[in-house]
Amino acid sequence: MTPTDPALQRALDRERAHHDHCTTVFAAMVDGAQEHVVTGEDVSASGADAEVLGYRLRSRAEELRELPEGPLFFGRLDFAAGEDPERALHIGRLRITEHPAAPPLVVDWRAPVSRAFYQATAEDPRGVAVRRRFGWAPGGRGAPGDLTGLEDEHLGRGESRASDIVAREIERPRVGPMRDIAATIQPEQDDLVRAGLTTTVCVQGAPGTGKTAVGLHRAAYLLYTHPRRIRRGGLLILGPHPAFLSYIAEVLPALGETGVRQSTLAREIARHPVTRTDGAHTAAVKHDARTAEVLRRALYARVDPEAAGPLAVPDGSYRWRVPAEALARIVADVRAEEPPYTVGRERVRARIVRYVQDSAERRAGPRTDAWVRRVERARPIGAHLDAVWPRVRPEEVVARLLTDSGALARAADGLLDAEEQEALLRTDRVPRSWKSARWSAADLVLLDEVAGLLEHPEGYGHIVVDEAQDLSPMECRAVARRSAFGSLTVLGDLAQGTTPWAARSWPDTLAHLGRPDAAVVPLTTGFRVPQAVVALANRLLERLDVDVPAARSLRGDGELAIRPAGPGRLTGVVVDAVRAALAREGSVAVVAADPDAPRLRDALAAAGIPAAGPGEPDARVAVVPASVVKGLEYDHVVAVEPAAIAEAEGPDGRGLHRLYVVLTRAVSRLDVVHARPLPF
Structure with missing residues (x-):
């Protein structure tokens, strides 16, 4: 299908209408959840019931209110040939239904039935006739016009195709915080998720x-x-x-x-x-x-079983005697059981009290719970514990x-x-x-x-x-x-x-x-790091003292540039690289050895390019010390002086590992700026 295909346009119109209906129903779900909070507290059998029910209802209402705006579904499954909407399941980030007993308008991506969306193939369609993926405008909030396209995979006919929509979503610019990948989970990832x-x-x-x-x-x-x-x-x-x-x-x-x-x-x-x-x-x-x-x-x-002598526990005018040997044996037995230290101390107390209680009951019959509690608090027992098993x-x-x-x-x-x-x-x-x-x-x-x-x-x-x-x-x-x-x-x-x-x-x-x-x-x-960047990182991987398989990438769209800098020109080349990166879409990170980061941030500011730190994910440009870049991703990375990044860990450090991290933070383009010989 092409964008001008009338059949595609009709399908888009139907899906947009379905999304509009889902939006209306979801708004009603949010309002209904809030109403349940108000009414639920009045119908409970007791105050405790009301508290529990109110907490659950308020939590559900809060969850629905806090769901970020955006498309309510990203996929669809047809379990029979054709376009009959009664036979279709839309897959989204949460279940949407007009009534708890009614068929869902959108099925949660985590529901068992949704697994076929991620796992079905032409060889094993799992009963799926057609898998449909939806293309949404980046940053869209779910307006009708944000649904820009769709693609169908006819698994029931043995059709298998690479998804352009998935590829575009993966390669989308990465300004801002990390996004969820519910729409693009791959089968091997799905196995781990579930x-x-x-x-x-x-x-x-x-x-x-x-x-x-x-x-x-x-x-x-x-x-x-x-x-x-x-x-x-x-x-x-x-x-x-x-x-x-x-x-x-x-x-x-x-x-x-x-x-x-x-x-x-x-x-x-x-x-x-x-x-x-x-x-x-x-x-x-x-x-x-x-x-x-x-x-x-x-x-x-x-812990010292021999630290205290025999024990005399007062009981009115009488004193219950516990021999030193019995006390030492109690402490040694508890010590051999290896309980947590605090539990062991209380276990020793309980066994001393039990020894006294047995002695008292042999002489005068059963003791009351109040008597046991009084003996537990007896000062000589506390003093003995402090000696043999101190706090x-x-x-x-x-x-x-x-x-x-x-x-x-x-x-x-x-x-x-x-x-x-x-x-x-x-x-x-x-x-x-x-x-x-x-x-x-x-x-x-x-x-x-x-x-x-x-x-x-x-x-x-x-x-x-x-x-x-x-x-x-x-x-x-x-x-x-x-x-x-x-x-x-x-x-x-x-x-x-x-x-x-x-x-x-x-x-x-x-x-x-x-x-x-x-x-x-x-x-x-790899679904995010381009092939050219992965190839460079794999060259460095060969020098690391770990036994891990080399990475491979499904993306051939990335760019890699090695930018030598002459004497005194390193900062200027970095500024030029950032300016060139800003002409493209996406986030830009300048990553350098920690001592060099402040100087580079000042140089960018002097050139009229404001740069944030690593803790501001919405920033267009960030200067990031190499020690805190792990786990972060940027569209365009300018890696400054790799030799200095590697050396910053010290002679016995893991500088090449740190450099490996830096080189693999780019998800579209990587510039390596250097005045010294490269370590790879």
């Missing part, structure tokens, strides 16, 4: 393969498919830095899901502000998995370990060598107590580990971990504690690991996450 609630999935995704989008859409799918279980446990999205969270913030609301916590691991474990910086070697030791055992030893070294804060354990060489030596014996122990000991002013201690970012990981030994943290039903290759073993343990009774979606690319402790194999990382048996699924087909 993985079961209890399944932990690890995605090794090459640049541009949509692994972040897969994780976010899986979160939306789980919220739709298991709403009660997920909302009861909670769902957490963990990103690498705040700029990344700003970039992805609108994806889940666009899919009709609100109230999902999106955070960084640093925020989740932040018990104190970071006010000091560790050296590279010190930070590496703190992030090492062996340090977890050092901390466990340091904590449980405070403790995480800060006390970590502060002592980092300032007391003797305590550290005992806890680290056989685990850390003398040099590693010396790296942990603080050389600056030793605080008088933990209350005046200053903490580094790595110290917060240690504090979280000890807090997890004291008592289990509140967990989540599901956690999506993006850029997981950069997590240290100790950070993985922090995530594992928060998903002990849930599942994970682990997203990353070993080639993009840039921290000193970045993973070199997924099995190791998954073991630290508590999911050693999770499947690792590779995504190697």
Whole structure:
């Protein structure tokens, strides 16, 4: 069909009319949801019922109100030949129906019946006769004129074709935050999105393969498919830095899901502000998995079964005696059970009380609950507990370990060598107590580990971990504690690991996450990074010390330019490259080594080109330090002085990995500006 084809025009008119009807019905759904909030609170059987019902109704009304404006459907399935609208299902971002019992006008993309839209092929049509895709004007709000085209794939006739609409959507300029990909999900992505609630999935995704989008859409799918279980446990999205969270913030609301916590691991474990910086070697030791055992030893070294003698518990004028041997045995038995430290302390208290109760009942018969509670609060039992199983804060354990060489030596014996122990000991002013201690970012990981030994943290039903290759073993343990009774979606690319402790194999990382048996699924087909950029990145990939398959791209439309700069001309060439990029559509990012970013921003401002930072996704031009560009995408990237980007990580860093990240942020065009020899 062509745009002038009368049959196409008639089909477009019918679809536009259907969308107008859906828009009217959706507006009524929003109004009806608000009316239910008002009436629902008056029909409940009790105040508690009213509160629960009101919360649910208000949440539903809020979700509908917050859905961003835009097209209400992007696809259609005909399960019988022909154009009979009664036999068609329109696929969109949420279900739209005139009445709960009426057939839906639009089916949610997550519904089981919608899966055929993503999975049906000419070889396996899954009962689909025609798959229709709709083309909408970029940025449109769902007005009739925004529906600009459609294309049909007659699977029932064995017809198979590449979708021009999908290609245009993927290649659309990327100004602003990340968009959802519900209309363009590929079959291999769909398999991951619809993985079961209890399944932990690890995605090794090459640049541009949509692994972040897969994780976010899986979160939306789980919220739709298991709403009660997920909302009861909670769902957490963990990103690498705040700029990344700003970039992805609108994806889940666009899919009709609100109230999902999106955070960084640093925020989740932040018990104190970071006010000091560790050296590279010190930070590496703190992030090492062996340090977890050092901390466990340091904590449980405070438990001493022999620290108190026999116990006398007052009961009126009588004293119940508990021999020292019995007390030591109770403490030793509880210690052997390895409960959380705080639980163990209370378990010791309960068993001492039970010992006293047994003695009392043998002498005078059953005791009342009030009597048991009185004995539990007896001062001698509290004093005994403080001696054999003292209360403790995480800060006390970590502060002592980092300032007391003797305590550290005992806890680290056989685990850390003398040099590693010396790296942990603080050389600056030793605080008088933990209350005046200053903490580094790595110290917060240690504090979280000890807090997890004291008592289990509140967990989540599901956690999506993006850029997981950069997590240290100790950070993985922090995530594992928060998903002990849930599942994970682990997203990353070993080639993009840039921290000193970045993973070199997924099995190791998954073991630290508590999911050693999770499947690792590779995504190697790039839908966003052009072929020319992927080819350049693959040249660099050969020099990285990771075993990952080379990426390939389905896009041949991108551009790559290498721009040498003569002496003193680097900044001028960057300005010229940005000016040329602004003549085209899309976002522009100047990415440079962190120390160079302020100078380049000033140079652009002097040339009359205002540039924002990485935390402003709507900006047309941004200057982005290389250390925070991970996970972001721009239409046009100007990569400045690759040699400086690689060297900024230090002689023992992962500078080439950082450069690999920088080179793969462009989704249309990449300019490489350099005055020094290129590292690839």
